[in-house]
Amino acid sequence: MRTRSVRPVIAAALAAGALTGALVATPAQAAEYSSALKITGVQYDAPGRDNNSCTTGNTKAEFVTIKNYARTGRVNLKGYVVKDAVGNSYTFRANHYLEPGDYVKLRGGRGTESDSGNVAYRNNCNFIWNNDKDTIKLIKPGGAAADTHSYTKSANDRDGNGYIAFH
Template sequence: MQIRPTLAATSALSVSALAAAALLTAAPAHAGTEYSSALKVRGVQYDAPGRDDNRCSGGNTSKEYVTVKNYSRTATVNLKGYVVKDKTGNRFTFTKSHTLEPGDYVRLRGGKGTDSDAKNVVYRNNCNFMWNNDKDTIYLYKPSGAHADTHAYTKSGNDRDGNGYIGFHN
C-alpha cells in the first residue's frame, strides 16, 4: 500500500518545516555518521607526503595528521578524555587539557614533538603510522565514550586529487 500526502495535509506544513525536513535528509559529500557533538573530524592527511618512514628520527610520521575542529558557535570544548581511533583499534586519548574555542581546531600528528595550543598541534608520541594509505575509518569519541564523529574513506573514492588529504564537514 502506498500512502500519498494530500494537498491539504501538505499545505498544513509550513515552508520552514519543509525546509528543515529537507536539511535533515541531505547528506554531505563525504557522509559519515552524524552525532550531536561540537567536535568533528575536519580532515585527515592519511598519506604523509614522501616515502613512508616511521623512524622517530628522520621519518615522516609527523606529516600524517587528523584535524579535529570545534564547530560550535558558542561552546568552548576541552579535549581531555576525547579518543581518536582507527578501524583496527589504534587509538590516541587526549590526556592533557587542550581547550578549543568556537571555530578552533587541533591537528593530532604522528611522531614526537611538543604539544602547543598556540600552534594548534598535539603529538601522539608514537612513530608508527595510524591511518592506512588505501582505506580506513576514523572514530572520534567523547570522554563519556559516546560517539562524536565517524568517517570511512578510501583513497580511490575520496581523494580526488591524490594528495593524501581528505576533508570532511567543509
C-alpha cells in the same frame, strides 16, 4: 444551517502531515551533527617515502584535523579519543581547549601538545592511517560517537596528494 467547506480542514491536515514529516527527518540529520567537534580532514599518506623512525621519519606529517564548529563555547578535548578501523587509538589526556572555530592537528611522532600551536602529538612514531583505506572515529569522553569518516584512496583522494577533507 451553515455548512463548512472541508478544503481548509484538508489543507490544514496536509500541512500538519508535511510538518510531521519534516520533524521526523530532523533527528536523522541532527544525529550526524550532535557534536560541535568534527573531523575536518586527514593527511593519511605523509608526503615522501613512509618511514616511522622517530628521528628521521615522516610520521609527524601524518595528521587528522579536528575543529570546533560551535558558535559559542569552547570545548576541552581531554578524554576525547581518536581511533582507526582496527582500534589503534589516541586519547587526549591533557586539557586542550578549542575555542569556537578553532582546530587542532593530531600528528604522529613525538612532540609537545600546544593550545597556542593548535597541535597534539600521539607520541608514537608508527603510522596510524592506512594509505589505501581506513575509518577515523572521534569519540566523546563518555563513549558516544562525535564524528566518523571512512575513506578509500581511490574514491576520496582524487588529486592523489594523500589528503582528504571532510567538513
